Amino acid sequence: MFLETYETHNAVIDKKLKDKVVVVIDTLRATSVITTALVNGAREVIPVSEIEDAIEMSNRLEKGSFLLGGERNAVKIDGFDLSNSPLEYMSDVVKGKTIIITTTNGTRALKKASSSDDVVVGCLLNVSAVADYIYSQNKDTLIICAGTEGKFSIDDVITAGAIINRLRSKTSFESDDLSKACYFLYKSFENNIMDIMKYGYHLNRIEKLGFHDDIKFCTTIDMFSVVPKYRDGVVKLI
Ligand code: MLT
Numbered sequence: 001m002f003l004e005t006y007e008t009h010n011a012v013i014d015k016k017l018k019d020k021v022v023v024v025i026d027t028l029r030a031t032s033v034i035t036t037a038l039v040n041g042a043r044e045v046i047p048v049s050e051i052e053d054a055i056e057m058s059n060r061l062e063k064g065s066f067l068l069g070g071e072r073n074a075v076k077i078d079g080f081d082l083s084n085s086p087l088e089y090m091s092d093v094v095k096g097k098t099i100i101i102t103t104t105n106g107t108r109a110l111k112k113a114s115s116s117d118d119v120v121v122g123c124l125l126n127v128s129a130v131a132d133y134i135y136s137q138n139k140d141t142l143i144i145c146a147g148t149e150g151k152f153s154i155d156d157v158i159t160a161g162a163i164i165n166r167l168r169s170k171t172s173f174e175s176d177d178l179s180k181a182c183y184f185l186y187k188s189f190e191n192n193i194m195d196i197m198k199y200g201y202h203l204n205r206i207e208k209l210g211f212h213d214d215i216k217f218c219t220t221i222d223m224f225s226v227v228p229k230y231r232d233g234v235v236k237l238i
Helices: 029-040 051-059 106-113 124-137 153-167 175-191 201-208 212-220
Strands: 002-006 021-025 044-047 066-072 098-102 119-122 141-145 228-231 232-238
Touching: 002 066, 002 153, 002 175, 021 124, 021 153, 029 044, 029 098, 029 106, 029 119, 029 124, 029 228, 029 232, 051 066, 051 098, 106 119, 106 141, 106 175, 119 124, 119 153, 124 153, 141 153, 153 175, 153 201, 153 212, 201 212
Parallel strands: 002 141, 021 119, 021 141, 044 098, 066 098
Antiparallel strands: 044 232, 119 228, 228 232
């Protein structure tokens, strides 16, 4: 097995995805939101790239069966039901619903990965479950960090490192330099990941916008033991 990590989805090309397990990470906050919504009983999550696509898709669904969620510039989109805060995706709100979600980086990274038929959603909330899944598949694996505004984001690479750390405890494998860098960075801060995450640009941006509780929630390791899988345009729990 060979493991490769991409710091953003920009450099990912379709042919790289063929026959691989692909893990898409946007810890702050899109993949944490998707995971939380599914744990809390959402029927499915449909990631879309553009606001217009989300609205157009919602027009094709039965009224009351769906919720529109997501963000632009980290805040709720006008006319949408939910923002990109995982704390809004609780069971009394999302149970049984289809969630159509569009975010700046995370949903675009997922769309980019969609030519693989083995795409899973990773975040700090489910690192061990994702590592177990990679191990069970025993295939070459690509970790795609969503990043922020086209750039490397500390929260995503720490999450990649946490997954790699758990995978290393199960098996040995070859990996590229970025995977090793993610692992060693995570290892240096595993006792308190906030000691490094607090320097992240995106974390500070959403902290200033008042999303402190979201950060606390999204940086909780292994709150859930689930693997959301993205197939045929839809994310569902395995
Ligand atoms: C994104 O997909 O760009 C992020 O989840 C942004 C955010 O934290 O709202």
